Amino acid sequence: MAAYATCSIEFDPMTTVENSSSALPTHALPSYLQADHLGPWGNYLQQIDRVTPYLGGLARWVETLKRPKRILVVDVPIELDNGTIAHFEGYRVQHNLSRGPGKGGVRFHEDVTLSEVMALSAWMSVKNAAVNVPYGGAKGGIRVDPGKLSRGELERLTRRYTSEIGLLIGPSKDIPAPDVNTNGQVMAWMMDTYSMNVGATATGVVTGKPVDLGGSLGRVEATGRGVFTVGVEAAKLIGLPIDGARIAVQGFGNVGRIAGRLFAEAGAKVVAVQDHTGTIVNHSGFDVPALLEHVNSTGGVSGFSSGEALSSADFWSVECEILIPAALENQITKANAGGIKARLVIEGANGPTTTDADDILNDNGVLVLPDVIANAGGVTVSYFEWVQDFSSFFWSEDEINARLVRIMQEAFAGVWQVAREHKVSLRTATFIVACQRILHAREMRGLYP
Numbered sequence: 001m002a003a004y005a006t007c008s009i010e011f012d013p014m015t016t017v018e019n020s021s022s023a024l025p026t027h028a029l030p031s032y033l034q035a036d037h038l039g040p041w042g043n044y045l046q047q048i049d050r051v052t053p054y055l056g057g058l059a060r061w062v063e064t065l066k067r068p069k070r071i072l073v074v075d076v077p078i079e080l081d082n083g084t085i086a087h088f089e090g091y092r093v094q095h096n097l098s099r100g101p102g103k104g105g106v107r108f109h110e111d112v113t114l115s116e117v118m119a120l121s122a123w124m125s126v127k128n129a130a131v132n133v134p135y136g137g138a139k140g141g142i143r144v145d146p147g148k149l150s151r152g153e154l155e156r157l158t159r160r161y162t163s164e165i166g167l168l169i170g171p172s173k174d175i176p177a178p179d180v181n182t183n184g185q186v187m188a189w190m191m192d193t194y195s196m197n198v199g200a201t202a203t204g205v206v207t208g209k210p211v212d213l214g215g216s217l218g219r220v221e222a223t224g225r226g227v228f229t230v231g232v233e234a235a236k237l238i239g240l241p242i243d244g245a246r247i248a249v250q251g252f253g254n255v256g257r258i259a260g261r262l263f264a265e266a267g268a269k270v271v272a273v274q275d276h277t278g279t280i281v282n283h284s285g286f287d288v289p290a291l292l293e294h295v296n297s298t299g300g301v302s303g304f305s306s307g308e309a310l311s312s313a314d315f316w317s318v319e320c321e322i323l324i325p326a327a328l329e330n331q332i333t334k335a336n337a338g339g340i341k342a343r344l345v346i347e348g349a350n351g352p353t354t355t356d357a358d359d360i361l362n363d364n365g366v367l368v369l370p371d372v373i374a375n376a377g378g379v380t381v382s383y384f385e386w387v388q389d390f391s392s393f394f395w396s397e398d399e400i401n402a403r404l405v406r407i408m409q410e411a412f413a414g415v416w417q418v419a420r421e422h423k424v425s426l427r428t429a430t431f432i433v434a435c436q437r438i439l440h441a442r443e444m445r446g447l448y449p
């Protein structure tokens, strides 16, 4: 009975502990949803609190954004090559499905936690709404260091995980994609496993697939291209010429290397790069294609001949005009934000800046292009891939890039306008645009039953 009573109160989202006559804690978050203020979920909750005053009447629905719709935690057992059985913890979180099926990547990393995946799924809801693609937000992950697995072990892990989350995913339900340490091959295994389980090839169940398996041209480069596109737009608005601008990039994987390459091709100088192997600096600018070859052959930037090694802490105070964090969350913190020399920070990664650090950057006049708009190029081309898979009609790369650039430019211009109107940061402005879209959809759909 107690469970029914709690459910019935939840139907009135305006009821709070203070004004509820029964004093039922209808807004108390379950313990696993409460803010760990040092973690990504805590950062996300603070971002929602900041946007709430701008939501007008839609604020009555804001609690929707503070709790993921569904959380699935799965055990992923696999047989290792040496015959032993290993168990890994996997997650799939659907944060919000008001605007369409869930969409968001799958991360393989030894530090993945449920609270991290919850935050990443929530940022996907915001990002998808910010660029107005018809998706809700989701994210998944496995707590594993994939570098320690053989190819066979990695394939078994991916297939078992896909089967375990098969309850939630599907082309019209929830569509995973690559994230940190996952790629087109992992997506191919996921697509095959799901297809085997349903008895028909379902290319639309994941995006970021190899082009020969229903993937889209331009997808691999899309996130970096989006980072570049909004970076160029913002640079114009603050009078910063790209030609000759000095760039520092953290993370030289899918996102960081493409963004770095596109900026270098536009005349900028990539002067510092950091990845999990180390930090290198070259004040005259790296030969980016040569650096890419070095990373491809050695697995990281460390040891690149034309760069000097730098301590990882000193990376943040390198002299540059543009800083692109494109690795993991919580990299720009109150400990290093004050030393940042860049005029523009473009968040290629999800959640790289803590709320405290965000305030320091804003106070110091550093313009931050937030993740929820800056790295939305990847999901935008994932959307194109999904549309192409449904229609089995594939577009040219030029067409894809042109549509991507148009969507990113329009979304950025809209957010810039809202930021000026309300005199708020671009992050809060993006949250205003996105949360209004999500909650408006929520309100129009109404509560079931």
Ligand code: NAD
Pocket (backbone or CB within 6 Å): 178, 179, 180, 181, 182, 223, 250, 251, 252, 253, 254, 255, 256, 274, 275, 276, 277, 300, 326, 327, 328, 329, 348, 349, 350, 375, 376, 378, 379
């Ligand atoms: P990736 O696995 O291709 O690359 C990750 C990079 O980060 C690597 O260069 C790695 O060396 C570096 N790295 C890892 N740990 C580090 C550490 N402790 N310090 C410094 N560098 C470290 O991943 P990716 O796809 O490029 O994703 C990077 C970020 O971009 C993530 O936050 C991801 O969520 C976000 N993102 C990715 C996409 C996409 O399409 N791939 C889309 C949107 C956002």
